[in-house]
Amino acid sequence: MLVILAGLPGSGKSTLARALAGRIGGAVLDKDVIRRALFADYDIEYSAEQDDFVMDVMLQTARYLIAKNPVRVVFLDGRTFSQDYQRRRAIHFAVELGTGWKLIECVCSDISARARLLEDARTGTHPAGNRTWDLYERVRTSFEAIREPKIVIDTDQPLEDGINAALKFISA
DSSP states (O other): EEEEEEEOOSSSSHHHHHHHHHTOOOOOEEHHHHHHSOOOOOGGOOOOHHHHHHHHHHHHHHHHHHOOOTTTEEEEEOOOOSSSHHHHHHHHHHHHHHHHHEEEEEEEHHHHHHHHHHHHHHTTOOSSSSOOOOOOOOHHHHHOOOSSOOEEEESSSHHHHHHHHHHHHHHO
């Protein structure tokens, strides 16, 4: 199964993806980690073109992992999936692959997102160098409504609550 994690920067997608994968032995494919592995610092653009290229690599990796173990759950992380075409692309890929898909939207308060973004910038712990409040606001204003079936996880709530709700949704 392919699990698509959508949400604004700092909304908790990566935290939830890693926790879920750890619980069920899934694989997390993180766009920002993969971008850093593919490109030298001076080649990183954070452009839509580069994001789409990295997504191609993620999807081909998902194909490989699911072919090796058809019951494996692969989490697509690191992309906001804020645009309809981004979600449709991942869903179409899952359908072509003959595997199921689920969509999880992570949300949180602006206060939480800002604090998370500032903490990541302060510590340098996040692999994406463009995660700023300005990016958050740009993505928020251009976020296209998610029409596909989904679950919304409020990451301001305890992580364990989000994990339990997401696991129930994934297994349904």
